[in-house]
Amino acid sequence: MLRSAALALLIAGAALPASAQISQAQTPLPAPTSLPHALPPIPAPQDRDYPGVIGIRTDLTDLDHQIIRVRQTVPVSTGHLVLQYPKFIPGNHADTGPIQLISGVTVTGNGQRIEWVRDTVDPYAFHLDIPAGVTSIEVAFEWLTQPSNAVWRVVMTPEMVNLQWEKALLYPAGYNHSRITFAPSVTLPAGWQQGSALEVAGREGDVITFKPISLEHLADSPMFAGAHYRRIDLDPGGRSPVHLNLLADTQAGLAATDEQIAKFRAMVDQTDYLFGARHYDRYDFLLAASDELGGIGLEHHRSSENTAPADFFTNGMRSFGTLALLPHEFTHSWNGKFRRPSDEYVPNLNVPTQNSLMWVYEGQTEYWGEVLTARSGLATKEEQLATIAEVAAFYENQPGREWRALQDTTNHNLLGYRTTNPYSSWMRGTGDYYREALLIWLDADTLIREATNNRKSLDDFAKAFFGVEDGVWEARPYTFDDVVRTLNAVHPYDWATFLRSRLDAVGPDAKAPLDGIARAGYRLSYVDSLTPTEKRVQGGWATDFQYSLGFSLGSGNRITGVRWGGLAYEQGIGAGWELVAVGDRAASAEALRSAVTAAKDGTQPIVLVVKRGDEFRTLSFDYHGGLRYPRLERVAGTPDRLGDILTPRRR
Structure with missing residues (x-):
């Protein structure tokens, strides 16, 4: 509310003749005064x-x-x-x-x-x-x-x-x-x-x-503390201690089995094989099996903060996202912490960071995280194929690169930390320098393998770039040129153009970087039904109509994730709409799947009733392509390079 004196002044000003108001407006404003206590610069x-x-x-x-x-x-x-x-x-x-x-x-x-x-x-x-x-x-x-x-x-x-x-x-x-x-x-x-x-x-x-x-x-050294705690040695007799520190909402949540622990121990071994050096005097995984603590997956040089569902261990470690989380954060000890982008290497915690190399920091870490998840036995080859298929399909159908290059998404956190928006397929954002960059590094890995007749691979880059100065855990900054130089030492090629053409691609003709999938011996296809493994990995499949009608169903049959330029978008549907009915049936994901299937190869449209507030609409989709879920299919007669990439290493 206005103070009474200021309100009286406004009333008085309004009552003055126009000429007097103009005269007052032309009166010079007083110079700004300094604060009562002038503050020195920081x-x-x-x-x-x-x-x-x-x-x-x-x-x-x-x-x-x-x-x-x-x-x-x-x-x-x-x-x-x-x-x-x-x-x-x-x-x-x-x-x-x-x-x-x-x-x-x-x-x-x-x-x-x-x-x-x-x-x-x-x-x-x-x-x-x-x-x-x-x-x-x-x-x-x-x-x-x-x-x-x-x-x-x-x-x-x-x-x-x-x-x-x-x-x-x-x-x-x-x-x-x-x-x-x-x-x-x-x-x-x-x-x-x-x-x-x-x-x-x-x-x-x-x-x-x-x-x-x-x-x-x-x-860089957070703590997890709790009433229910268990500490597990992941590298018995190793040259530097590696422990899994478990916390849980209940004592029962700590019940990791010997078989489960063996997979995390294999992860430590596979990371040693990949990088050939350790850049920590000790490493502590902090993992909370909790439905109460806020979710997190955050890297540190000698530890990482991670959460999993409360029943993660008692339910057979079926949370696929959590399985890949620990290998990802562990990789950051080498990529992001020891080798750190030069524009992230700031003198203190109040100097602005820059993120131009996030496609290495996070993107290559995402790649190695998925690879190590398979090599350690935390996930099977089929599960990893389903993961890569889901990533590839998203970027094959992403319209956002028409206006925004992948390189620009590295600025996304600085524009607004992980902000949400109703059209992520158009906006692009944080996930792109993770997941689309994963496809770029798969492309690079398979190119090296093909060109050297499998004598070299991105594993050699990992050893040469991250596996230096064994035992040192002070940061070593790097630049774009350092990345290119090391790639050229592994296999001479125009790596600068290779990377920049993919990072800077923008416009109507820009395509997703899927060459690595073809070179790996696979093709991206779309099917109308999934295997049990694919359903588990692609957890939202039952409510996912992204590649058919162009949206997903959220709780309460809310229409979410409307794909920019998709069929629903073209009918004026965006955020805030709810599916009410599918034809003459009450709305549900099952009813919608049945309707899309029934319309396949036919002539009858798919009729939906939607509402937003008090407004109802009836939509008619002339779509007959059936349900579409992504899958990687083997191309007969080609080398299974992806299978080789995911195979565990041995000394």
Whole structure:
């Protein structure tokens, strides 16, 4: 509401003659005044040590309120100090630091309160003036974690907590994060256990103290802690420890069998065979079998954060998406963390990241993740063929490349972190530099294999590019030219043109990169029925009419995923419509499948009744192509290169 004085002024202005109003409008506005306390600029990060060690204590015990409480002890000297809250979160590739959830920021020195002022341009920065005689300050605040996944991901439940240090700390500006040392500790709820890549210095009761570590690596070392915990050695007797840290909503959820564990151990072996080096002193998979904790799959150099359905192990590991998740995140230890795109290699967590090489960082990781899923036995060859068929069909039928090149999708997170839109087939987005790039790397792999008569493959690139400097776990940045140079060392070819022609393809004639499928000995086809394995992998098949009527059915028979330019789109159907009836039958996915099947090769149209609010429409589809689901079919007489790619390696 307007203040009464301002409202009176507006009324008075409206009552003035036009000439007087014009005269007032021509009166020069006063020059802007400075703030009561002019703020110095935020110091740029410098490659120098921060003097002293910053203590950080996190309290995870307030499960009722779902609040993480933080206390920091920061060595300081007299003068101006800027504390920053992390903004650009590694693995998010965007400015996603949840400063909105940080409350109660209080600073004291020598027992006296020190006031802070938030930067008016960058709200992630807090300015302080440190009085003479103060050599350390105490900083206290709360991270108000959220009770549902509606906006922010759930990180605290009654049974477990996912502590991400980069969301629970402030650090001094003016220093590279590799040159700031933290001494972390955590207070757990009574009796809880934790998994993390951090090295434990000691434990007293429920307080765990970790050895000092740089801010760079602390922010890259999350913790899963909970009441139901199990730690499994995935590399017994290996040269560096690799563990699977399991947490669950119930004790029963931890019941991984020996057979299941053997597949994860095989994953570690197959990764060794692929890269030939390890870039970690230890590696900890953090896996929560939970329906309460917010879903996540996030890479770190020496660990990864992962979630699975609560019954993942007790239901025979049937969640196919989870099976491929751990190999993907593990691959990131080599691709994305050790070898890191040069424009992602920033000096601290508040310097903007750039994402121009996401088609390597995420795209080649997606490729190796699927390959390692098969090589380790976590998935069968048939399951992987179904996965690749689903990816290939999506991009073969994607109209979005008419206006947007794959390269531009690497900017998507910076435009709005994983934002949703009603026409993903037209907009393109985050998934493209994962999944379409997978097809590009399959193309590259099969080209090398064909050209060298199978003497070389992309495996050789993996060893040459990621398998150097065994044991080192400091980042080594790379550029586009470095990728091209290493590919040429494996097999001489015009790799720069190969990559750029696929990354930059745009316009009506731009096609999906499917050459690798043909060179692998397969063709993409469409069938009207799926095998049980294909149904399990392509989990949404029963409500998927993308390649026939051009949409999918969501819960409550909502029409979703309308394909741009498809049959439904051309009839004016978009977001917000609901299927009410199929011919003279009540709406259901089964009724719609039956109608599409009945119309195949006939002449009668498919009649649908839809509604949006109070509006009803009757739609008539003159479509007779039947149900269409993607499948990769073997081409007789050609080498099965895809089969070779998915075959486990042996020393």
